[in-house]
Amino acid sequence: MKTRGQQGAGGRGGDNRPGRPRRPSRDPARNAAYDVVRAVDERDAYANLLLPRLLRERGIKGRDAALATELAYGTLRGLGTYDAIIEMCSDRAPDPDVRDALRIGAHQLLRMRVPPHAAVGTTVDLVRLRIGQGAAKFVNAVLRKIGSRTLEEWVPIVAPDPADDPVGHLAVAYGHPRWIVSAFRDALGSGDELAGLLDADNARPLVTLVARPGRSSVEELEDAGAVPGRYSPYAAYLREGDPGQIEAVAETRAAVQDEASQLVALALTRVPVEGDGEELWLDMCAGPGGKAGLLDAIATYGDLAGLSEEARRRAAGGESDGAGSGSAGAVAGSGSGGGGAGPGSAGGGAAAEAFPGGARLVAADVQPHRARLVWETTRDASVVTADGTEPAWRPGVFDRVMLDAPCTGLGALRRRPEARWRRDPAGIAELGKLQRRLLETALDAVRPGGVVAYVTCSPHLAETRVVVGDVMARRKDVEQLDARDHLPGIEGLGDGPHAQFWPHRHGTDAMFLALLRKIR
Numbered sequence: 023m024k025t026r027g028q029q030g031a032g033g034r035g036g037d038n039r040p041g042r043p044r045r046p047s048r049d050p051a052r053n054a055a056y057d058v059v060r061a062v063d064e065r066d067a068y069a070n071l072l073l074p075r076l077l078r079e080r081g082i083k084g085r086d087a088a089l090a091t092e093l094a095y096g097t098l099r100g101l102g103t104y105d106a107i108i109e110m111c112s113d114r115a116p117d118p119d120v121r122d123a124l125r126i127g128a129h130q131l132l133r134m135r136v137p138p139h140a141a142v143g144t145t146v147d148l149v150r151l152r153i154g155q156g157a158a159k160f161v162n163a164v165l166r167k168i169g170s171r172t173l174e175e176w177v178p179i180v181a182p183d184p185a186d187d188p189v190g191h192l193a194v195a196y197g198h199p200r201w202i203v204s205a206f207r208d209a210l211g212s213g214d215e216l217a218g219l220l221d222a223d224n225a226r227p228l229v230t231l232v233a234r235p236g237r238s239s240v241e242e243l244e245d246a247g248a249v250p251g252r253y254s255p256y257a258a259y260l261r262e263g264d265p266g267q268i269e270a271v272a273e274t275r276a277a278v279q280d281e282a283s284q285l286v287a288l289a290l291t292r293v294p295v296e297g298d299g300e301e302l303w304l305d306m307c308a309g310p311g312g313k314a315g316l317l318d319a320i321a322t323y324g325d326l327a328g329l330s331e332e333a334r335r336r337a338a339g340g341e342s343d344g345a346g347s348g349s350a351g352a353v354a355g356s357g358s359g360g361g362g363a364g365p366g367s368a369g370g371g372a373a374a375e376a377f378p379g380g381a382r383l384v385a386a387d388v389q390p391h392r393a394r395l396v397w398e399t400t401r402d403a404s405v406v407t408a409d410g411t412e413p414a415w416r417p418g419v420f421d422r423v424m425l426d427a428p429c430t431g432l433g434a435l436r437r438r439p440e441a442r443w444r445r446d447p448a449g450i451a452e453l454g455k456l457q458r459r460l461l462e463t464a465l466d467a468v469r470p471g472g473v474v475a476y477v478t479c480s481p482h483l484a485e486t487r488v489v490v491g492d493v494m495a496r497r498k499d500v501e502q503l504d505a506r507d508h509l510p511g512i513e514g515l516g517d518g519p520h521a522q523f524w525p526h527r528h529g530t531d532a533m534f535l536a537l538l539r540k541i542r
């Protein structure tokens with residue numbers, strides 16, 4: 023097997039001869055970040071899975087862990103911008119391992135407050151250690167050129183003129199593939215907010231937790247250092263620390279869940295459906311179980327934050343048929359205040375539509391390992407491995423159906439730093455066919471008077487409005503509700519009847535919701 027030194031990429035005068043032990047690293051954060059960026063580039067690794075593992079294995083903590091995270095994730099987000107600048111400053115195309123080091127150096131020079139001599143010096147040291155002396159000289163020269171200008175000065179040099187090509191300009195300036203910038207512009211309806219959206223995509227998202235009602239409470243999460251969320255009565259933001267260390271999270275009574283993801287699930291439970299008695303709900307694409315975890319808790323204990331004091335007391339006193347109404351009593355009140363959700367909270371005050379508990383959730387996923395994750399995170403749901411396009415259930419039996427459809431995930435680019443460079447627009451047509459089929463079977467699964475939530479974590483029109491419009495055009499048994507009516511107090515969701523969340527407006531993922539009622 024060839025060593026790196028023999029391969030040429032790092033062998034330009036390198037000293038990594040076979041058999042010679044590698045010198046110990048003195049910069050664990052930068053080495054970890056480099057390993058992540060390399061692994062993503064070389065073997066399509068997932069940064070958000072690999073980095074935490076490396077930090078754990080290498081005992082990297084505190085400020086070093088924060089630095090490694092910023093270096094790895096920030097570099098991966100900004101690849102498009104950095105590559106354009108690196109190309110401008112290099113007299114030859116760098117080998118991939120050298121290019122990855124240059125990208126990390128460029129990120130420190132252009133987007134972090136690392137002093138230029140430290141950004142260049144530490145990157146050159148890393149290259150000398152990991153690749154070789156020749157590569158280190160090359161990197162030194164290129165980074166010095168990059169550091170001679172600020173990002174604001176580089177953008178007009180490397181990006182197309184905004185007057186001729188506004189989308190191309192923003193793509194380079196904000197490090198997004200052009201097709202994604204176009205898709206966002208189409209979904210926003212104009213280019214006015216585009217820069218703000220792309221900028222929000224480049225920022226590290228807050229860790230948002232959900233206190234699953236009846237199982238945990240926002241107060242419990244506050245005691246663990248979180249602060250109440252802005253919109254969801256069950257949300258709390260964790261500004262620092264490892265969510266996995268919070269007892270309620272470790273016990274799956276609470277979980278990490280984006281606030282919009284909570285709100286679309288909550289909205290489905292708040293649409294009035296006709297008829298009394300025990301309800302049966304379906305989460306058709308449930309894995310890994312974020313929405314199923316919340317739906318399961320609400321189905322069992324009720325939407326405690328939205329219920330009046332009296333209704334909560336009734337649920338706690340066992341008047342509801344809910345499987346968990348007795349246990350709800352143990353925590354009723356704790357989940358009750360809606361966690362002090364701020365003004366505009368979708369759960370603020372008692373909602374006439376708030377679900378009182380006593381339903382049962384069936385949660386399905388086509389992939390067995392993802393169905394298993396759902397089983398691990400829910401308590402009372404029936405979990406099945408099933409293909410939603412070939413239903414394992416009888417038609418017309420469910421009162422509420424959540425279809426959180428497989429999609430491109432363009433609405434969650436903040437969370438998966440490299441994802442934007444991996445997505446392929448060619449896949450959208452295939453996904454669209456699956457989304458339409460799943461929406462058809464979701465509508466078949468719901469009973470007349472019942473409701474389906476069609477949700478995507480993507481604002482791409484071909485996955486959102488176009489899918490809903492096509493399916494609606496084929497069916498006479500469905501009416502579309504105004505989803506915004508079930509998200510009270512939240513501005514900026516669009517002109518309806520769909521609701522579209524946005525990172526730059528709401529601080530959430532760009533989640534899409536359509537609510538469809540079966541009318542006969």
Ligand SMILES: C[S@@+](CC[C@H](N)C(=O)[O-])C[C@H]1O[C@@H](n2cnc3c(N)ncnc32)[C@H](O)[C@@H]1O
Nearest residue numbers: 307308309310311312313387388409410426428
């Ligand atoms: C967007 S994810 C769902 C996320 C989940 N609702 C949550 O909140 O954690 C889409 C899921 O659909 C599943 N899926 C894809 N095709 C499916 C099908 N034909 N039937 C059922 N599930 C499917 C995928 O395995 C994936 O877990």
